[in-house]
Amino acid sequence: MSLRHALLGLIAEMDGASGYDLMKVFEISLGTVWQATQSQLYGELGKLTEGGLIEVSAEGPRGRKEYSITPAGRAELRHWMVETDPKPHRRDEVLLRVFFLDQVAPEDALGYMDRMIDALSGRLDDLARLEEIVPWEEEGGLTGNGRLTMEYGKRFMAMRRDWFVWARKQYEERRPGTASEA
Amino acid sequence: MSLRHALLGLIAEMDGASGYDLMKVFEISLGTVWQATQSQLYGELGKLTEGGLIEVSAEGPRGRKEYSITPAGRAELRHWMVETDPKPHRRDEVLLRVFFLDQVAPEDALGYMDRMIDALSGRLDDLARLEEIVPWEEEGGLTGNGRLTMEYGKRFMAMRRDWFVWARKQYEERRPGTASEA
DNA sequence: GACCACATGTAAGGAGTTACATGATTAA
DNA sequence: TTAATCATGTAACTCCTTACATGTGGTC
Numbered sequence: 001m002s003l004r005h006a007l008l009g010l011i012a013e014m015d016g017a018s019g020y021d022l023m024k025v026f027e028i029s030l031g032t033v034w035q036a037t038q039s040q041l042y043g044e045l046g047k048l049t050e051g052g053l054i055e056v057s058a059e060g061p062r063g064r065k066e067y068s069i070t071p072a073g074r075a076e077l078r079h080w081m082v083e084t085d086p087k088p089h090r091r092d093e094v095l096l097r098v099f100f101l102d103q104v105a106p107e108d109a110l111g112y113m114d115r116m117i118d119a120l121s122g123r124l125d126d127l128a129r130l131e132e133i134v135p136w137e138e139e140g141g142l143t144g145n146g147r148l149t150m151e152y153g154k155r156f157m158a159m160r161r162d163w164f165v166w167a168r169k170q171y172e173e174r175r176p177g178t179a180s181e182a
Numbered sequence: 183m184s185l186r187h188a189l190l191g192l193i194a195e196m197d198g199a200s201g202y203d204l205m206k207v208f209e210i211s212l213g214t215v216w217q218a219t220q221s222q223l224y225g226e227l228g229k230l231t232e233g234g235l236i237e238v239s240a241e242g243p244r245g246r247k248e249y250s251i252t253p254a255g256r257a258e259l260r261h262w263m264v265e266t267d268p269k270p271h272r273r274d275e276v277l278l279r280v281f282f283l284d285q286v287a288p289e290d291a292l293g294y295m296d297r298m299i300d301a302l303s304g305r306l307d308d309l310a311r312l313e314e315i316v317p318w319e320e321e322g323g324l325t326g327n328g329r330l331t332m333e334y335g336k337r338f339m340a341m342r343r344d345w346f347v348w349a350r351k352q353y354e355e356r357r358p359g360t361a362s363e364a
Numbered sequence: 365g366a367c368c369a370c371a372t373g374t375a376a377g378g379a380g381t382t383a384c385a386t387g388a389t390t391a392a
Numbered sequence: 393t394t395a396a397t398c399a400t401g402t403a404a405c406t407c408c409t410t411a412c413a414t415g416t417g418g419t420c
Contacts, residue, residue, distance in 0.1 A: 001407080002275050009282035020371050033277040037409060042373060062371045062416045081282065082290045086275035093184050093268035095215040095334060099327050100191035100263065108264045145281050148349045152277060159341045167330045183379080202399050222380060224401060244388045244399045370417075380407075389398070 003044050006034045008069060008077045011054055016066040019045050029146050032153065048073070094160075098167065106175060113168040120161035127154055185226050188216045190251060190259045193236055198248040201227050211328050214335065230255070276342075280349065288357060295350040302343035309336055 010022055010030065017025075019042050026036050036044075045067065048054045053073035058066040069077070094116060101109045131150065192204055192212065199207075201224050208218050218226075227249065230236045235255035240248040251259070276298065283291045313332065 002273075002278060003407085006278055006281075009278075009285055012285045013282070018371075019373095020369095023371095030278075030281065032272055033274050033281060035272045039373080039375095039410085040408060046373095060371095061418095063373095064371060077282070078286055078290065081279055081286050082294060086279060089271075089273055089275065090214055090217045091184075091271055092215050093271065095331060096184060096188055096191075097263055097268060098330055098334075099212065099215060100187075100195070100259070101327055103191055103194045104260050104263050108260065112264060145283055148280055148352060149277060151348070152280075152345050155341050155345050159337050163334055163337050166333070170330060185379085200399075201401095202397095205399095219381060221382085221401080221403095228401095242399095245401095246399060365420105367420090368418090371415085372413105373415105374413075375411085376409100377411105378407100378409080381405080382403100383405105384403075385401080387399085387401105389396105391396085392394090 002034065003036050003040060004048065005077065005080045006030065006036070007041070007044055007048060008053060008073055008080075011067050012069045012074065012077060015068050016057060018060070018064050018066050020064070029149075033149055101171065109171060110168065113164055113171070117161055117164045117168070120157050120164065124154065124157050124161065127157070184216065185218050185222060186230065187259065187262045188212065188218070189223070189226055189230060190235060190255055190262075193249050194251045194256060194259055197250050198239060200242070200246050200248050202246070211331075215331060283353065291353060292350065295346055295353070299343055299346045299350070302339050302346065306336065306339050306343065309339070 006026075007022065010025060011017055014021065014025070019038075022045075023038055023041055026034075026041070045054070049056065049067075052070060053076055054067045055070050056065045057068035060066060097112060101112070104112075127150070134150075188208075189204065192207060193199060196203065196207070201220075204227075205220055205223055208216075208223070227236070231238065231249075234252060235258055236249045237252055238247045239250035242248065279294060283294070286294075309332070
């Protein structure tokens with residue numbers, strides 16, 4: 001039930017944001033660590049308002065509703081941050097397939113690992129290019145930790161790519177005679 | 183919809199397994215990359231049987247049903263493995279909290295990062311100890327890739343711990359004057 | 365006036381969790 | 393005979409996704 005807390009944190013940070021505004025943040029920056037769809041978001045905003053954790057602080061054109069966090073909401077946010085333990089969500093489709101590598105032909109298995117290595121390398125390149133463009137320093141309150149998560153993304157992808165390279169080698173060593181890369 | 187494929191892969195590997203057998207595998211080895219509950223598992227076994235991807239190949243005491251994969255199931259498993267792209271599930275509660283670090287007091291923020299660092303260090307130690315005990319080499323068909331995923335776990339946790347140490351330093355540098363570790 | 369961006373919602377269905385419910389076999 | 397393990401299932405509920413549905417305000 002963390003979408004609740006993602007919204008709470010975002011509204012705390014961006015006082016007066018609308019559902020539409022929040023949605024854009026999910027699409028751009030927050031989406032890398034917690035994704036949500038539009039319908040989920042509006043539903044949760046309703047529940048948070050009902051529960052008194054946020055409130056409609058202003059209304060604008062086109063039915064726009066601007067939200068602010070309430071004291072109760074701020075208390076809940078802090079409670080979540082410092083008094084509850086995050087439970088890792090153990091579900092990784094990429095790794096799951098590795099588990100079943102022996103169920104397909106060797107060329108399929110090697111092909112899978114090669115595709116993963118290529119995809120990770122590509123995304124690492126994209127990130128490096130993106131990093132040069134993004135205007136750091138001029139942090140408008142929100143981007144301070146965006147920088148931390150971008151660094152995380154880089155380390156994560158590099159770790160995975162290196163691991164896949166290692167795993168591929170292990171796979172080949174266990175079955176000598178299989179032709180190497182295409 | 184990957185629980186379906188996790189079961190398919192497992193049944194391909196362990197011909198004649200029952201729901202109960204599969205559940206134990208989820209609890210022990212597979213659970214680190216794909217978790218599932220008992221009720222979900224039995225439900226999915228029913229759907230897979232209906233869909234003709236697996237079949238009840240034998241029945242035993244206590245209503246035990248042993249499953250085998252069908253040719254259709256094997257085709258679906260291969261299709262999934264080599265012809266579909268795994269989509270990363272972007273949801274990480276640990277990272278989500280980092281996003282909102284500026285919404286709590288500095289001592290709470292540092293406390294959070296310290297707890298994460300400690301937890302990761304502890305789990306790394308556990309893994310190292312476990313690795314010495316586990317009997318490698320005598321692989322009974324299943325454990326070959328268990329070794330790969332264990333190495334992944336090690337690298338993953340080490341990467342996260344190192345990143346948290348770095349992130350903590352970044353946090354402190356941005357707000358000088360905050361007292362260091364307890 | 366047409367179009368794009370803004371803006372909010374509902375409906376239906378699938379995936380996942382927690383709790384409940386039941387019973388058979390085996391070994392001490 | 394008692395307890396542990398084996399063994400399967402259902403019910404209720406929440407979470408999440410996809411698709412549909414509708415309308416307003418600003419700007420060219």
